[in-house]
Amino acid sequence: QVQLVESGGGLVQPGGSLRLSCAASGRTFGTYTMAWFRQAPGKEREFVAAIHWGADSTNYADSVKGRFTISRDNLKNTVYLQMNSLKPEDTAVYYCAADVRGWTTKKDEYDYWGQGTQVTVSS
Numbered sequence: 001q002v003q004l005v006e007s008g009g010g011l012v013q014p015g016g017s018l019r020l021s022c023a024a025s026g027r028t029f030g031t032y033t034m035a036w037f038r039q040a041p042g043k044e045r046e047f048v049a050a051i052h053w054g055a056d057s058t059n060y061a062d063s064v065k066g067r068f069t070i071s072r073d074n075l076k077n078t079v080y081l082q083m084n085s086l087k088p089e090d091t092a093v094y095y096c097a098a099d100v101r102g103w104t105t106k107k108d109e110y111d112y113w114g115q116g117t118q119v120t121v122s123s
Contacts, residue, residue: 002026002112004096009117012086016121020081022096022114030074033099036081037107038092038119045095047105049081059105064090086121093118 008020020036035050049070050059058070069082079096094117097110104110 002029002032002098002100004098004112004114006094006096006114006117009094009119011120011122013123014087014121016086017082017084018086018119020083020094020096020117020119022079022081024077024079024096024098026077028100029077029098031100033103034070034072034079035097035099035105035110036070036079037095037097037110038090039095039116040089040092043092045107047107048094050103050105051079052103057103061105083119086119088121091119091121 003025005023012018031053036048037045038048039045047061049068051070051072055072067085072079096114098112099110
């Protein structure tokens with residue numbers, strides 16, 4: 001069983017930055033693909049970014065490329081999402097997820113989820 005706990009959300013002005021963290025339990029964290037998804041009110045949960053277990057591959061949604069950076073520290077069992085140049089359309093609940101078997105952007109293939117952290121971009 002894997003438990004994921006997100007932190008770092010909050011209210012930020014357009015153009016600002018936030019760094020989200022996701023702390024994971026489990027001794028095999030270093031073998032999982034980790035990802036961030038987000039869900040805005042009235043919308044489907046969507047893929048944001050993913051990082052391979054070896055941190056040698058990353059993948060980003062087109063909407064966040066060049067602004068967001070995903071990273072991981074396998075010694076600390078933590079994955080991060082650095083968000084820069086935030087826009088009002090980035091407002092959503094952000095979820096951390098773990099895929100124990102593969103490398104995918106499809107939310108239905110992720111095995112474990114955190115409870116989410118709210119990010120609000122507004123002036």
